[in-house]
Amino acid sequence: MNSLKKLFGGNTRQFGMIFALIALVVFFQWQTGGKTLTSANMMNLFNGNSYILILAIGMVLVIIAGHIDLSVGSIAAFAGIVVAITIRDWGIPWYLGIVVGLLLGALIGAWQGFWVAYVGIPAFIVTLAGMLLFRGANQFVGKSNTVPVPREFQYIGSGYLPEVGPATGYNNLTLLLGFFLVGVVIYNELKLRRRLQRVGAETTEAWVSVLKLVLVSAAILYATYLFATGRPGTSFPVPGLILGVLVIIYGFISNKTITGRHVYAVGGNRHAAELSGVKSKRVNFLVMMNMSILAALAGMIFVGRSTASGPFDGVGWELDAIAAVFIGGAAVTGGVGTVVGSIIGGLVMAVLNNGLQLLGIGADMTQIIKGLVLLIAVAFDVYNKSQGKPSITGLLTRNFGNRPRSGPPAAAQQPAPAEQGVGTKGIISHDV
Amino acid sequence: MDHHTILEMRSITKEFPGVKALADVSLTVSAGEIHAICGENGAGKSTLMKVLSGVYPHGDYQGSIVFQGEEVRFRDIRSSEAAGIVIIHQELALIPELSIAENIFLGNEPTRFGVIDWDQINSSTLELMARVGLSEDPTTKIKDIGVGKQQLVEIAKALSKSVKLLILDEPTAALNESDSQHLLDLMAGLRAKGITCIMISHKLNEIEQIADSITIIRDGRTIETLHVRNDGVDEDRIIRGMVGRSLDSRFPDHTPNIGETFFEVRDWTVGHPSVADRLVCKGSNFHVRRGEVVGFAGLMGAGRTELARSIFGRSYGNFKSGRIFKDGKEVVLKSVPQAIDHGLAYVTEDRKSLGLNLLDDIKATTVSANLRKITNGLVVDRDQEFTVAEQYRKSLRTKTPSVNEGISKLSGGNQQKVVLAKWMFTDPDLLILDEPTRGIDVGAKFEIYGIIQKLADQGKGVIVISSELPELLGLSDRIYTIFEGAITGELARGEANQESLMRLMTASRKSA
Numbered sequence: 001m002n003s004l005k006k007l008f009g010g011n012t013r014q015f016g017m018i019f020a021l022i023a024l025v026v027f028f029q030w031q032t033g034g035k036t037l038t039s040a041n042m043m044n045l046f047n048g049n050s051y052i053l054i055l056a057i058g059m060v061l062v063i064i065a066g067h068i069d070l071s072v073g074s075i076a077a078f079a080g081i082v083v084a085i086t087i088r089d090w091g092i093p094w095y096l097g098i099v100v101g102l103l104l105g106a107l108i109g110a111w112q113g114f115w116v117a118y119v120g121i122p123a124f125i126v127t128l129a130g131m132l133l134f135r136g137a138n139q140f141v142g143k144s145n146t147v148p149v150p151r152e153f154q155y156i157g158s159g160y161l162p163e164v165g166p167a168t169g170y171n172n173l174t175l176l177l178g179f180f181l182v183g184v185v186i187y188n189e190l191k192l193r194r195r196l197q198r199v200g201a202e203t204t205e206a207w208v209s210v211l212k213l214v215l216v217s218a219a220i221l222y223a224t225y226l227f228a229t230g231r232p233g234t235s236f237p238v239p240g241l242i243l244g245v246l247v248i249i250y251g252f253i254s255n256k257t258i259t260g261r262h263v264y265a266v267g268g269n270r271h272a273a274e275l276s277g278v279k280s281k282r283v284n285f286l287v288m289m290n291m292s293i294l295a296a297l298a299g300m301i302f303v304g305r306s307t308a309s310g311p312f313d314g315v316g317w318e319l320d321a322i323a324a325v326f327i328g329g330a331a332v333t334g335g336v337g338t339v340v341g342s343i344i345g346g347l348v349m350a351v352l353n354n355g356l357q358l359l360g361i362g363a364d365m366t367q368i369i370k371g372l373v374l375l376i377a378v379a380f381d382v383y384n385k386s387q388g389k390p391s392i393t394g395l396l397t398r399n400f401g402n403r404p405r406s407g408p409p410a411a412a413q414q415p416a417p418a419e420q421g422v423g424t425k426g427i428i429s430h431d432v
Numbered sequence: 433m434d435h436h437t438i439l440e441m442r443s444i445t446k447e448f449p450g451v452k453a454l455a456d457v458s459l460t461v462s463a464g465e466i467h468a469i470c471g472e473n474g475a476g477k478s479t480l481m482k483v484l485s486g487v488y489p490h491g492d493y494q495g496s497i498v499f500q501g502e503e504v505r506f507r508d509i510r511s512s513e514a515a516g517i518v519i520i521h522q523e524l525a526l527i528p529e530l531s532i533a534e535n536i537f538l539g540n541e542p543t544r545f546g547v548i549d550w551d552q553i554n555s556s557t558l559e560l561m562a563r564v565g566l567s568e569d570p571t572t573k574i575k576d577i578g579v580g581k582q583q584l585v586e587i588a589k590a591l592s593k594s595v596k597l598l599i600l601d602e603p604t605a606a607l608n609e610s611d612s613q614h615l616l617d618l619m620a621g622l623r624a625k626g627i628t629c630i631m632i633s634h635k636l637n638e639i640e641q642i643a644d645s646i647t648i649i650r651d652g653r654t655i656e657t658l659h660v661r662n663d664g665v666d667e668d669r670i671i672r673g674m675v676g677r678s679l680d681s682r683f684p685d686h687t688p689n690i691g692e693t694f695f696e697v698r699d700w701t702v703g704h705p706s707v708a709d710r711l712v713c714k715g716s717n718f719h720v721r722r723g724e725v726v727g728f729a730g731l732m733g734a735g736r737t738e739l740a741r742s743i744f745g746r747s748y749g750n751f752k753s754g755r756i757f758k759d760g761k762e763v764v765l766k767s768v769p770q771a772i773d774h775g776l777a778y779v780t781e782d783r784k785s786l787g788l789n790l791l792d793d794i795k796a797t798t799v800s801a802n803l804r805k806i807t808n809g810l811v812v813d814r815d816q817e818f819t820v821a822e823q824y825r826k827s828l829r830t831k832t833p834s835v836n837e838g839i840s841k842l843s844g845g846n847q848q849k850v851v852l853a854k855w856m857f858t859d860p861d862l863l864i865l866d867e868p869t870r871g872i873d874v875g876a877k878f879e880i881y882g883i884i885q886k887l888a889d890q891g892k893g894v895i896v897i898s899s900e901l902p903e904l905l906g907l908s909d910r911i912y913t914i915f916e917g918a919i920t921g922e923l924a925r926g927e928a929n930q931e932s933l934m935r936l937m938t939a940s941r942k943s944a
């Protein structure tokens with residue numbers, strides 16, 4: 001146990017979340033007789049969930065700022081149909097189609113951000129309206145029909161890294177990507193050790209770092225191997241690549257930039273943030289707008305994958321994204337959460353979905369199980385917090401971003417405990 | 433007054449992760465007395481009271497509690513209240529949107545046939561309010577009455593629970609002198625009726641005035657218990673127990689070095705944020721010189737905070753008219769970021785709702801008003817953040833295991849130090865401090881006064897708003913008095929004393 005602790009930076013909790021994910025994968029690998037960790041299934045997993053994970057990135061920022069967005073599924077569908085129609089009817093090339101989609105997302109986001117930030121209507125209401133509005137707009141524009149998109153456009157939803165270079169028997173770009181990642185991981189660990197030494201903090205022993213690096217690298221290389229050896233013509237999926245890039249960008253923004261800090265500050269205590277010189281309206285506007293842009297992107301990726309845009313695209317996505325964020329340790333009351341945590345939360349749900357499907361369990365049972373997992377994961381978190389222990393999901397995922405934040409004020413501060421509790425009250429009453 | 437013991441806490445030890453807040457503390461309280469608990473910030477006073485009142489349930493701490501001759505093991509606040517122990521926390525716990533009556537009976541509503549009996553609630557509320565000397569309509573919302581009255585509502589609420597032992601954690605910290613006096617009188621009245629009180633306070637003059645005995649806690653240990661009548665206790669004696677040495681003077685020696693006027697406000701008029709036609713600042717004129725500490729005296733609600741906040745980027749009220757000059761040039765400060773850019777800093781009196789993000793940690797809070805200073809390109813530099821926070825932790829002597837600790841885990845006084853650090857780090861030209869020593873212990877007050885004087889010596893201007901007149905008198909080079917939104921007087925050091933200030937604070941300009 002002690003060595004385990006050392007391995008994960010002296011904090012066993014830090015690793016609980018990843019551990020849950022690995023345990024799930026191992027469990028399904030065993031139960032499905034090896035059908036989980038195959039090239040085809042891993043690609044499937046990424047292709048089929050990347051758009052939800054992309055939504056989760058935007059959603060966690062919205063939730064940290066103390067809001068919620070229920071309209072993402074409708075916006076995704078609306079952006080999808082508009083792009084599909086403009087490409088078909090105006091004959092613009094696919095990449096301009098993407099630009100149109102992103103611009104439309106920005107426009108819709110500005111609309112919603114305006115109501116939330118500058119008029120002061122709770123995001124719950126604004127986006128509930130948006131959910132109806134843009135679903136209707138999707139069906140109005142598309143006349144409730146399905147509109148196909150050209151082959152090139154489908155690349156962003158179902159494409160793979162191309163074959164280049166010498167024939168190695170593997171997909172070369174995927175290999176390069178894998179090696180690059182391993183390099184980055186090693187570099188970061190070395191940098192961290194140097195930093196800790198410089199600040200004079202206690203560094204772990206060298207063997208701990210080495211073991212950690214070996215394990216992480218092995219995992220990456222194994223995944224690389226799976227992706228690089230799929231059916232001919234397949235490799236690491238493009239949506240996965242887009243997701244990876246977004247995670248890095250948003251992880252960086254939320255952790256390391258002033259804007260990111262301001263999002264946490266506004267969600268934690270809006271008035272205090274304002275008196276510290278934070279432009280809270282602008283922050284609220286930006287997170288809402290950003291969410292809609294990402295929703296449009298997710299919508300386009302989905303359209304690319306399903307080869308056509310339809311009137312019921314994106315139904316229920318908001319719930320999947322919100323679930324991912326809360327499993328990932330965010331608090332309904334705002335101020336707490338991380339991008340990486342939400343991605344892991346989303347992956348837990350995705351692996352669960354996928355594994356249950358492979359086991360041939362019906363959609364009915366799958367929903368029941370997913371519902372229970374969400375409830376139990378968050379209940380566990382709340383219980384831990386009310387016990388004064390730091391939140392499991394929260395703490396450990398926080399540490400990914402290297403942003404250790406304290407738990408909520410000890411429940412003891414106030415007679416009413418569990419203020420961090422999850423409930424709709426927080427959603428509705430927040431930030432009027 | 434009989435002298436039998438009502439409460440005995442034996443060898444209480446309470447640990448938080450990484451902190452031993454209480455190490456073997458014992459406390460004995462006689463029935464019918466007012467027992468004060470003194471100690472520096474973070475000594476463990478609030479924690480001890482939370483143990484007593486069941487906030488930290490039995491099993492969460494070691495040691496035993498004997499109340500009225502029986503060992504008690506409270507599971508939660510309700511069970512301690514059932515036994516007659518009621519705590520009023522350091523931070524008030526009333527619900528602003530509910531009425532006085534609703535707050536008093538919250539969680540305790542009398543019912544008839546399962547329906548809330550409003551007639552009874554209202555009539556009992558009137559009775560309880562009479563007992564604490566409060567005359568308001570029971571249906572008035574809490575947010576519409578001042579802090580002083582809110583404190584009385586808390587006590588009325590405690591009385592509604594047939595309290596035997598009342599615990600007050602810094603009850604007068606947010607009150608002005610007359611409200612405090614009223615509260616102390618009320619406590620004396622409760623004592624006469626046989627209710628025992630435990631009171632935590634950093635205002636030693638109050639303790640000297642009202643307490644029968646005093647237990648001093650330092651670093652989570654009981655140092656001594658003093659009996660006021662027998663032991664001839666005075667403030668200096670208490671201080672000696674608290675800090676382990678005597679403080680020769682409450683204010684550091686200091687010779688001001690005052691330069692030219694660099695900040696001036698003219699004809700400053702501000703309307704109430706929600707009530708049209710009501711003015712909270714009425715054509716105020718004042719100025720601050722370099723190296724000068726300027727005090728603002730006034731009663732609660734006189735408009736000192738409103739004035740300060742409206743100058744700080746119009747963060748309060750409806751700006752009507754007025755001009756600000758800094759270094760001879762007119763500046764327009766329409767938003768807080770602009771005010772900060774022009775070298776203003778404002779430390780709020782209400783740290784919990786306006787000053788701090790309780791979810792954050794110490795180091796992030798310390799740098800939060802000046803992130804740009806530690807940002808290279810795009811990236812907020814964590815090493816620098818840590819170093820900066822560490823510097824302020826040392827210079828302000830904030831009591832915490834590390835600056836990585838969450839704000840919510842600090843004691844009240846130590847939270848205040850972090851707020852101060854946050855604004856000192858913006859390196860302001862004009863630092864406005866609104867009740868800067870609220871809830872801060874004597875030793876730390878001395879340090880903060882020293883810091884204020886040092887900032888002044890660097891050529892900055894400091895404005896101090898305080899309800900403690902001795903503090904204003906000891907610290908300020910010049911004092912303005914405010915009454916109902918208007919500046920009624922200006923007194924230089926030497927001319928100002930308690931009486932002259934009081935007269936100007938309660939009278940309009942004409943009679944001054």
Ligand SMILES: Nc1ncnc2c1ncn2[C@@H]1O[C@H](COP(=O)(O)OP(=O)(O)OP(=O)(O)O)[C@@H](O)[C@H]1O
Nearest residue numbers: 410448453473474475476477478479841843844845
């Ligand atoms: N929930 C908590 N988690 C961790 N540490 C805590 C917690 N509550 C209090 N502490 C620590 O316990 C110690 C005692 O705190 P306490 O609030 O009892 O101080 P206090 O004597 O009331 O101080 P003050 O005069 O500033 O109110 C402090 O060091 C504080 O940081």
Ligand SMILES: [Mg+2]
Nearest residue numbers: 478522843844
């Ligand atoms: Mg306290």
